[in-house]
Amino acid sequence: MKNYLKKVQHILPIFLLAVFLCVFGLALFRYIFDYKLQILALSDKAWEIFLPMLLSVLSLIVIRKRFKILRHKDPSKDTFIYLVICAAVLCALLVNSQFYYNAKFSKNQTIENVDKISSDKNVKHIKIKSYYVDDSYLNYKFESDVSGKYGENLIVNFYFVAAILKDSLEEPKDDLPEVWFANKFSKKINNRESDDKKNAEYKAFREKCYQDLEHFNFYNNAYFLRLSTSEDKTVYDKLILNVVENPQNKKLIILSPSNGKFVDDGKSILAWFFKILGIGTFIILFALIFPKYVEKPSNAKEDDDFKFFINVFIPSKEFFITPILLDLNVLVFIILSLFGVNPFEPKTEELIRFGALTSAFFHGESWRIFSSMFMHAGIMHLVQNMVVLVILGFFCENIFGRKRFIIIYFLSGIVAGISSLLWHNGNLVAVGASGAIFGIMGAFAMSLILQNNFKETKLALLIIFAYFIVNIFFGLISNADNAAHIFGFISGMLFVLIFYIFKE
Incomplete structure (x- = not known):
């Protein structure tokens, strides 16, 4: 003490x-x-x-x-x-x-009807004494997404919207109603179950949603929550625009029912x-x-x-390309998070919107092969990839030199992405730097093999191939993109072999 x-x-x-x-x-x-x-x-x-x-x-x-x-x-x-x-x-x-x-x-508001709703976005709790939900504007959709560190959960959401009018006597307008009722039902399905079992659970949930919507009480709530920028609001906006056009780009007020505490100090x-x-x-x-x-x-x-942690992010004479790649990946992650992308479990739709690799690559959106290399499916995905990148970059920048290092990195990422798309017949949404990183790993392994000195390099080679095999194994029991990892690793080995042949 x-x-x-x-x-x-x-x-x-x-x-x-x-x-x-x-x-x-x-x-x-x-x-x-x-x-x-x-x-x-x-x-x-x-x-x-x-x-x-x-x-x-x-x-x-x-x-x-x-x-x-x-x-x-x-x-x-x-x-x-x-x-x-x-x-x-x-x-x-x-x-x-x-x-x-x-x-x-958050401000609270109690009003007689929907015409009195404040335009102030800070008014988030709204109690409406009298309103009418017009189901002629009703629209709904199912959306599913994968969540969990290893994609073990399949989340199915049933979203629905309907216009809120002053009363039942109000005539429907030609233009877009300003106030909307929005709600959703959700179900979590074990993504590791067989396809038949998942389909059966999905069909049962689908039927239940239709029945619940048919008998849904739109008036059984204490008050409404005004939705601000969020993933759900984006879905509701699209549903509304599928019902009626919004040529004047009118700001919509989307309300979700709540039976919680109306006034919370x-x-x-x-x-x-x-x-x-x-x-x-x-x-x-x-x-x-x-x-x-x-x-x-x-x-x-x-x-x-x-000091070491800080220096990892700062390019230096001996360690130049890796910090730049690290900074770009982190910067893209921060920007997407500030734009509303969930930093822990981003939705597939969000990833596609901002540049994930999909079959659209073959239909004119070739830029996705590069943008997807700097995007990640959550903070854990980012941290895992960046730790491996820093470790490999520490050794490999000096071994290959800056130019060859960056050539191997990007070419391996491109080969990994395209190969993965072809392997999955285009049914793929891929993000992450792992294809390029596995390319560096494969290049490192090949450079050690070409040294022809197994006594000194065997430990490093064992670690590399053990890490590779463990990743492939876990990829088999999760939704990891094994095709990108394998083809990235092989392409990295081949690029180093080509460099070696031309050098000889």
């Missing part, structure tokens, strides 16, 4: 300052640009999940030097875990604060903020018991535990 108070005085105040600045800074930014000026069309998930994650990581990067006074008792271990703990607590507080923001600044959410702060502070204080305290930490670069 010696020097414990010194550790606390050095770490805790700066952490609490980071909490204060991040929580109030993000809230102020959202208040000005989203609530007052209403010029940012970010989804709630972007505000409540993605931005808190990004801000917590950036904040800890800024204050990381404060943690240099900590040293693990075992010299072979670093103190990165303490940064991770602080980042996790900060992220949880930011997420909670954004939930509180939603509850606090956010007190329960605020209480959880202080609970998280208290528990998080206790965890940090407890964790600070274990590391040693260094009175005068060295300023040498190698002593900064976070």
Whole structure:
């Protein structure tokens, strides 16, 4: 316990300052640009999940030097875990604060009929005393998507919309009604079941949806939630435009029924903020018991535990192409998330819209072969690919040189993508850098084989081929694109062999 108070005085105040600045800074930014000026069309998930994650990581990067006074008792271990703990607590507080923001600044409105609905997008809870749902405008559709880390869940959604009018006496208009009722039914199906069993479950769900819609009570709700930018709203917008055209590009008000609490002042959410702060502070204080305290930490670069992580993203003389590829992949992921794409389980439709590889490649959209290489199906997919890219790039940039490295990377990605499309007869939606990365892996393996020195290279070759085989195995029990991995790996080997033959 010696020097414990010194550790606390050095770490805790700066952490609490980071909490204060991040929580109030993000809230102020959202208040000005989203609530007052209403010029940012970010989804709630972007505000409540993605931005808190990004801000917590950036904040800890800024204050990381404060943690240099900590040293693990075992010299072979670093103190990165303490940064991770602080980042996790900060992220949880930011997420909670954004939930509180939603509850606090969402306006409520009680009105006589739909003509009185406010145009202010911050009015999110609306109670309408009298309205009529005109089912002559009714439209519906089924949509399915794969979710889960390994695609183990098949999510089937039944979306339906209908126009909301002032009353049953209101005559249908030629132009688009402004207010719409929107709802959905959902079912999760085990994607690892046989096709026959999945089809049977889907048909049963489909029949149930039709029956439930036929007897659906459009008036059995306490109030309506006004939908803002979200995945569901995009689907509802398309359904509405399939019913009637919108030549004047009229802004639609889409309402979803709710039986929850109409007025929520956010007190329960605020209480959880202080609970998280208290528990998080206790965890940090407890964790600070274990590391040693260094009175005068060295300023040498190698002593900064976070230095390597930062340098991975910065091109240098010896490590140039890989950081650029890493930065581009991360940047594309951030941009798509800010545009409303789910950073954890993006919908197939979203991926296609922004450039996933599909059979459209063969019908004039050849750009998809490149755009798909920089897109990923969730943050875990991105992290897995980027970790392998950095490890391989660290070795292979020096082995092949910049020009050959980038040639192997992109040509392997192109071959992997086209081969995968042909293998699946065009019935494919593919994203990810794995085809190109497996190409680098195959190239690395071939370069080791051509050295003709198995004694020195056998361990590296065993690791490469073991990783390759394990990936193929897991690809067989998930929805991973094995064809892209295999053809990418083989093409990388062939490109190095070609370089070797011409060099000889």
